[in-house]
Amino acid sequence: MTRDDSQRRDDRHWWRDAVIYQVYVRSFADSDGDGIGDLPGIRARLPYLADLGVDAVWITPFYTSPMADGGYDVADYRDVDPLFGTLDDADGLIADAHALGIKVIVDLVPNHTSSDHAWFQAALAAGPGSPERNRYIFRTGRGESGELPPNDWESIFGGGAWTRLPDGDWYLHLFDAAQPDLNWDNPVVHEDFLGILRFWLDLGVDGFRIDVAHGMVKEDGLPDVGATEQRKLLDTRPLPYFDQEGVHEIYREWRKVLDTYQPARIGVAEAWTPGAGRTARYVRPDELHQAFNFHYLTAEWAAPALREVITESLAAMAPVDAPTTWVLSNHDVHRHVTRYGDGEEGLRRARAAALLTLALPGSVYVYQGEELGLPEVLDLPDDALRDPMWERSLRTERGRDGCRVPIPWTTKGSSLGFGPDGSTPWLPQPAHWADMSVEAQVGAAESMLELYREALRLRREHPALGERPALEWHDGDDTLLRFARVDSFTGRRLHCAINFGATPASVPVAGAVLLASGRLGSDSGDVLLPPDTAVWWED
Known part of the structure; x- marks a missing residue:
């Protein structure tokens, strides 16, 4: 469809x-x-x-x-x-x-x-100082015989970020040794x-x-x-x-x-x-x-x-x-x-x-x-x-x-x-x-x-959602997050409230509830929003 x-x-x-x-x-x-x-x-x-x-x-x-x-x-x-x-x-x-x-x-x-890429294989074959190696980041090592890595950089996957080849050159890989960094x-x-x-x-x-x-x-x-x-x-x-x-x-x-x-x-x-x-x-x-x-x-x-x-x-x-x-x-x-x-x-x-x-x-x-x-x-x-x-x-x-x-x-x-x-x-x-x-x-x-x-259906169809409609924060506290999205062309507003607290929160809802992430209660005409629950409504 x-x-x-x-x-x-x-x-x-x-x-x-x-x-x-x-x-x-x-x-x-x-x-x-x-x-x-x-x-x-x-x-x-x-x-x-x-x-x-x-x-x-x-x-x-x-x-x-x-x-x-x-x-x-x-x-x-x-x-x-x-x-x-x-x-x-x-x-x-x-x-x-x-x-x-x-x-x-x-x-x-x-x-x-x-490391199986044709470029890296060519770099290995060409040797130190070659144009082929210049496609990657090769360096000589530190220490008396170049036996130490060129610097202290670490791999995101753990361990060092340099691997030494038998010819003495080191190559950089910020991830796995099978993933050499391009130059x-x-x-x-x-x-x-x-x-x-x-x-x-x-x-x-x-x-x-x-x-x-x-x-x-x-x-x-x-x-x-x-x-x-x-x-x-x-x-x-x-x-x-x-x-x-x-x-x-x-x-x-x-x-x-x-x-x-x-x-x-x-x-x-x-x-x-x-x-x-x-x-x-x-x-x-x-x-x-x-x-x-x-x-x-x-x-x-x-x-x-x-x-x-x-x-x-x-x-x-x-x-x-x-x-x-x-x-x-x-x-x-x-x-x-x-x-x-x-x-x-x-x-x-x-x-x-x-x-x-x-x-x-x-x-x-x-x-x-x-x-x-x-x-x-x-x-x-x-x-x-x-x-x-x-x-x-x-x-x-x-x-x-x-x-x-x-x-x-x-x-x-x-x-x-x-x-x-x-x-x-x-x-x-x-x-x-x-x-x-x-x-x-x-x-x-x-x-x-x-x-x-x-x-997703409401987000696609409601004029107050999407990118451009303004976001207006409502007063809240450390446990209740509330805001409205406002469509400047139609004046329609969509409100969202989320209760982060450990007990139900009373939320004044003046219009129609569109969607909630959990079952809602009522409290003297207001919506009773359970813990860890969100609600959308419009007015």
């Missing part, structure tokens, strides 16, 4: 208030029974996304890769790994999505390649990625989510950080290998390419920065279109904390006229049901968080399975773990596999509908997920799935 034209957003600026659904390709839908999700699987499930009501789908990397990091180690940016399908499958998926009114955003990984001071790298952009844009994609968008450019001289546990400093202080000024020149180059295509094509930055003001620099008018709002994702479940991050986020984006994005979960962090307390408490809070998030101005990202209320899987067997973080941390950090478990579609079957019956998913699914499957929740009035479907 396609959405009615009256419900579509302005195609010239579709990203500004789009709801974008993230598909982690390995874990969404397996068409051939090998236990791993693929492009034909996504293609077959596109009607589900259309019924859910999303505007776009972001698909994680499906390029040729040895899969040292789930596809984020790319060996060929212009082809599809046989594990996931073919270029024809990608072409068909894009065409089908467009026919359903869904935009397609693909992941781009420009900070590093796979973006080399014009050859720039030209190749401009060609990669055009390749996928010509195939019809509507944009790129840019992995490690804050990386690529390193501070001159590669100075020491002077601290350990550097991964914990990502959003608290500047680092010499992240958020350097030179990345913005790259995005100005890319924006010129994006602007030559119609309808509008976009770039989305995965940028970890010390503050919202730094994030806003990635979405200046001549750079990218969106940047993930990780400060919102990491905010604690408390009214003052969330009001502060919402206010700061909107204020930071206003001077550059960019939409704010809102995201609760993704493939790199614990699912928010678990972060918010797990169990029934976590689920209540996740339901309320959905209504809070979908009522805010800007664009929203939904991570696959959050519309089902899936929690983090914390008890995966050690021998099932695939995240390179597990081994690189010497098995002290379990990594991100718990948020990547294949999602359940049916109440029965060996993979709960993720793949053909009889197949075994690449990560084991909890048995109780059968009760959280799409099949179990469709049509169930109080299910998380139906809450999302109704919230």
